[in-house]
Amino acid sequence: MSSVVRDDNWLLSRLDHLWSNHFPDVDQKNKVFIKFGRVAKYRFGSIRLDPKKDASLILINGMFKDDKVPAEVVDHTIAHELVHYTHGFSSPHKKQHSHPHKGGVIDKEMLTRGLADLIKSYKSWLKVYRKNLKPVVRKRRVRRIIKIRWI
Numbered sequence: 001m002s003s004v005v006r007d008d009n010w011l012l013s014r015l016d017h018l019w020s021n022h023f024p025d026v027d028q029k030n031k032v033f034i035k036f037g038r039v040a041k042y043r044f045g046s047i048r049l050d051p052k053k054d055a056s057l058i059l060i061n062g063m064f065k066d067d068k069v070p071a072e073v074v075d076h077t078i079a080h081e082l083v084h085y086t087h088g089f090s091s092p093h094k095k096q097h098s099h100p101h102k103g104g105v106i107d108k109e110m111l112t113r114g115l116a117d118l119i120k121s122y123k124s125w126l127k128v129y130r131k132n133l134k135p136v137v138r139k140r141r142v143r144r145i146i147k148i149r150w151i
Helices: 008-022 071-086 102-112 116-132
Strands: 031-036 045-050 055-060
Touching: 008 031, 008 071, 045 071, 055 071, 071 102, 071 116, 102 116
Parallel strands: 031 055
Antiparallel strands: 045 055
């Protein structure tokens, strides 16, 4: 077990580390906050812009508080959201693409910023994570049309 407590302050330190070392050319044009959000199966992070507060908020899946999730996976998720910020999604920067994931731009940007190790760690973890997900059994409602015959 790690002695580091994974809380919002830890996330902020990871964001600062990534921004300083891999995104130093990206101006912080507004306030950027980061915090843990709710636990979700499929969404690991998100970024949104609050124009009233002139701030961007990065939310990281609450599941990542658990140190069983590698720190590299958390860093990958933060870097992924930083790429969105850089490309003008949920930030005051000019939009560089019509769609935030168009043509694999996230991985391409991360590669140019020296984050290949994070991509590799993330994909490796994701493969195991998906394998361990329990299949969701959904009950489908069957609609039956009842025909009544009048005698």
